[in-house]
Amino acid sequence: MWYLAWRNTVRRRSQSMLTIIITALTIFTFVIVFSVFLIVQEGLSLSNQRLGADVIVLPDEARADAYETLFTGDPANVYMSKSVVAGVSKIEGVEQASPQFFTQTLTGGCCSYGEEIRLVGYDEKTDFILKPYFNQQAFTRLEDDQVVLGGKVEAALGNIVALLGEPFKVVGTLYPTGSGMDGTIYLNIDVARKLAKNAPELQYLWSAAPPEEQVSSILIKTTNGVNPSNVAASINQFCPGVQAVATGETIKNVRTQMGTMSKVIFVLCLSSLMIAAFSLVGRFNALARERKKEIGLLRAIGIQKNQVFRLILSEAWIMAFTGGLVGSVLGCSCIIPIMKVLEDAFTMPSGFWTLATALKSGGTGILLAVLLGSAAAIYPAWKSAGLDPQEAITRGALE
Amino acid sequence: MEICRLENISKTYMMGEEICPLQDVNLTINPGDFISVEGPSGIGKSTLLYVTGSLLEADEGRLYLDNQDVSLLTDRQLTALRAEKIGFIFQETNLIQALTLQENLEFAQALGKVCKTDSQAIAALLERLGLADRKDFLPYQLSGGQRRRAMAARALINHPSLILADEPTNDLDDVWANEIVRLFAEAVAKGGAVVMVTHNNKWAGGAAIQYRLEHGKLALLD
Numbered sequence: 001m002w003y004l005a006w007r008n009t010v011r012r013r014s015q016s017m018l019t020i021i022i023t024a025l026t027i028f029t030f031v032i033v034f035s036v037f038l039i040v041q042e043g044l045s046l047s048n049q050r051l052g053a054d055v056i057v058l059p060d061e062a063r064a065d066a067y068e069t070l071f072t073g074d075p076a077n078v079y080m081s082k083s084v085v086a087g088v089s090k091i092e093g094v095e096q097a098s099p100q101f102f103t104q105t106l107t108g109g110c111c112s113y114g115e116e117i118r119l120v121g122y123d124e125k126t127d128f129i130l131k132p133y134f135n136q137q138a139f140t141r142l143e144d145d146q147v148v149l150g151g152k153v154e155a156a157l158g159n160i161v162a163l164l165g166e167p168f169k170v171v172g173t174l175y176p177t178g179s180g181m182d183g184t185i186y187l188n189i190d191v192a193r194k195l196a197k198n199a200p201e202l203q204y205l206w207s208a209a210p211p212e213e214q215v216s217s218i219l220i221k222t223t224n225g226v227n228p229s230n231v232a233a234s235i236n237q238f239c240p241g242v243q244a245v246a247t248g249e250t251i252k253n254v255r256t257q258m259g260t261m262s263k264v265i266f267v268l269c270l271s272s273l274m275i276a277a278f279s280l281v282g283r284f285n286a287l288a289r290e291r292k293k294e295i296g297l298l299r300a301i302g303i304q305k306n307q308v309f310r311l312i313l314s315e316a317w318i319m320a321f322t323g324g325l326v327g328s329v330l331g332c333s334c335i336i337p338i339m340k341v342l343e344d345a346f347t348m349p350s351g352f353w354t355l356a357t358a359l360k361s362g363g364t365g366i367l368l369a370v371l372l373g374s375a376a377a378i379y380p381a382w383k384s385a386g387l388d389p390q391e392a393i394t395r396g397a398l399e
Numbered sequence: 400m401e402i403c404r405l406e407n408i409s410k411t412y413m414m415g416e417e418i419c420p421l422q423d424v425n426l427t428i429n430p431g432d433f434i435s436v437e438g439p440s441g442i443g444k445s446t447l448l449y450v451t452g453s454l455l456e457a458d459e460g461r462l463y464l465d466n467q468d469v470s471l472l473t474d475r476q477l478t479a480l481r482a483e484k485i486g487f488i489f490q491e492t493n494l495i496q497a498l499t500l501q502e503n504l505e506f507a508q509a510l511g512k513v514c515k516t517d518s519q520a521i522a523a524l525l526e527r528l529g530l531a532d533r534k535d536f537l538p539y540q541l542s543g544g545q546r547r548r549a550m551a552a553r554a555l556i557n558h559p560s561l562i563l564a565d566e567p568t569n570d571l572d573d574v575w576a577n578e579i580v581r582l583f584a585e586a587v588a589k590g591g592a593v594v595m596v597t598h599n600n601k602w603a604g605g606a607a608i609q610y611r612l613e614h615g616k617l618a619l620l621d
Contacts, residue, residue: 294493
C-alpha cells in the first residue's frame with residue numbers, strides 16, 4: 001500500500017508539489033519562530049545559571065542602563081568612585097563584592113577588532129565570577145599580558161589580540177552565558193585602567209577623576225537565605241548615586257517580556273498553521289474527489305475500507321513529511337543570519353545555535369508537518385473509505 | 400455447487416421518474432456456466448452485474464455468493480469475498496492510474512487468494528492478449544482497446560470463480576474480441592463461470608446460456 005501511495009504521489013507531480021510547497025512554507029515559518037524561541041530561552045536559562053552575581057551595582061540610572069550592561073557586550077564607559085565598594089560591602093546580606101572596570105576597544109586600530117568591544121577589568125582578589133571558569137581551565141589567574149574572551153568573541157590573530165595598541169595573549173574562552181559576558185574581553189583591572197588611561201581617544205572620560213579611582217560595576221554575592229531584591233533595595237537606599245539591580249529580577253522581567261512577545265509570535269505562527277491546515281484540507285478533499293472512480297475500483301476488486309483510509313493518509317504523510325523536511329532544512333539553514341539580524345536590532349539574551357537545537361527544531365517541524373498532514377487528510381480519507389464502490393465507479397466516471 | 404444465486408431481485412432508481420431495471424430477477428450461476436446477457440443500451444444490464452457482484456444492494460430479494468447470503472456478511476467479509484471469488488471487467492475502462500500494466504496485475508494478484516505475485520502467469524496472459532510489450536506502460540499510455548484487454552487480464556489473473564464482464568468487447572477489433580471470448584471459454588472449462596453483458600449478438604453467441612434483459616425481466620433465450 002505504501003508503494004501505491006508513493007506512486008500516486010509521484011504521478012500527480014504538480015498537485016503533490018503544490019501540497020509539499022504549502023507544507024514546506026508553513027514549517028519553514030514555524031522552524032524559524034521555534035528556533036529563535038529556543039535560542040532566547042536558552043540564553044535566559046544560561047544567564048540565570050551563569051551570571052554568577054545576585055546583585056549588580058552600577059552608577060545611577062542617568063549614567064548606566066542595567067539591562068544593556070547585563071545583556072549586551074556594547075561598550076559601557078560608566079564609572080563611579082571606588083569608595084562605593086567599601087560602602088556596599090557594609091550592607092547587611094552582602095557576602096562578597098567584586099568591582100569591575102569597563103573600557104573598550106576602538107574601531108579601525110591595527111591588528112585590532114573592527115568594532116568596539118567592551119573590555120572588562122576584573123579584580124583578582126575579590127572576584128567570584130571568573131574564578132569558577134578559571135578553575136576548570138589550565139590556569140588560576142591572568143597575567144598582565146593575558147586576556148580571556150567571552151563566548152562569542154573570536155581572537156583576531158590566532159591566540160594574540162591587540163587591545164588599544166597593546167598585544168595580549170588569549171589564554172581561554174569562557175562558556176556562553178547568554179549575557180553581555182559573551183561579547184566581552186576580560187583582563188586584570190589594573191591593566192584595564194592603565195590601557196584606558198593611556199588611550200588618547202578616551203582622555204575625555206578622566207576629567208573628573210583618574211581611572212585608578214573609579215570602578216564601573218560591583219558584582220555582589222548575597223549571603224545564603226537573603227533575598228537579593230532586599231539587598232538591592234538596601235543599597236539603593238543607603239548608597240547614593242548608584243543603582244543596584246537584582247539580576248534574577250532583571251532576568252525575570254526579560255523572561256516576562258520575551259514570554260509576551262513569544263505569545264504574540266506563536267499566535268501568528270498558529271494562524272499560519274491554521275491557514276495551511278485549511279488549504280491542505282482543501283487539497284486532500286480535491287484529491288479524493290478526483291479519484292472517486294479509482295477508489296471505487298479499489299473497493300470493488302477487494303481493498304478494504306481501512307486500507308483505502310490508510311492509502312489516503314499515507315499519501316498525505318509522504319507529502320507532509322517531504323514538505324516538513326524541506327521546510328525544516330530551509331528554516332534551520334536560515335537561523336544564523338536571522339539571529340544575527342535580531343541580535344543587531346534588539347537587546348536580548350541569546351543562547352547558541354547548536355546541532356542539538358537544530359535537531360530539536362527540525363524534528364519538531366517534521367513531526368508537526370506529519371500531524372498537520374494527518375489532520376488535514378483524516379476527513380477526506382474517511383469519506384473516501386466510506387464510498388459506495390458502485391456509485392464511486394459510475395459517478396466517478398462522470399464527474 | 401452453485402457459485403452465485405439471485406433470488407427475486409428487484410432494483411428501482413428514482414431519476415425524476417421511477418425506473419425499475421430489475422424486477423423479480425432470478426438467476427443461478429454454476430461452475431462451468433458461460434452466460435451472456437443481451438439487451439438494448441440503458442436497460443439495466445450493468446445494474447444486473449453490479450448487483451451480482453455485490454457492488455450494488457438490491458431493494459428486494461436475496462443474493463447468495465459462494466452459498467453465503469451477502470446480506471448477512473459484514474463489509475469486510477464481503478470485500479474479501481469479492482477479492483477472492485470475483486473478477487470484474489467494468490464498462491468504463493478502469494485501471495489504477497499510478498501503476499504500470501504489470502503492476503496493475505501484480506496488485507490484483509496480491510489481493511487474490513494466492514496473495515503473491517506470479518510473474519510468469521502475468522507474462523503469459525499479457526502475451527496472450529498482445530500486451531507483452533506494453534507491460535511497463537501506464538494506463539494513460541495505452542490505447543482504448545489495450546486498456547480493455549488490460550482490464551480483462553486483471554479480471555482473469557487470479558482465476559476467479561466468477562467473472563463479471565460488462566461489454567468486454569467494446570473498443571476491440573474482431574481478433575481481440577474473439578481472444579477475450581476464447582479466454583472466457585477457457586476459464587469456464589476450468590470450472591469458473593462467466594456472466595458477460597453485451598448489446599452485440601455476435602459475441603453473445605459465444606456463451607452457452609443466453610439471456611435477454613428487457614423491462615426488468617430476465618428471459619432465457621433458446
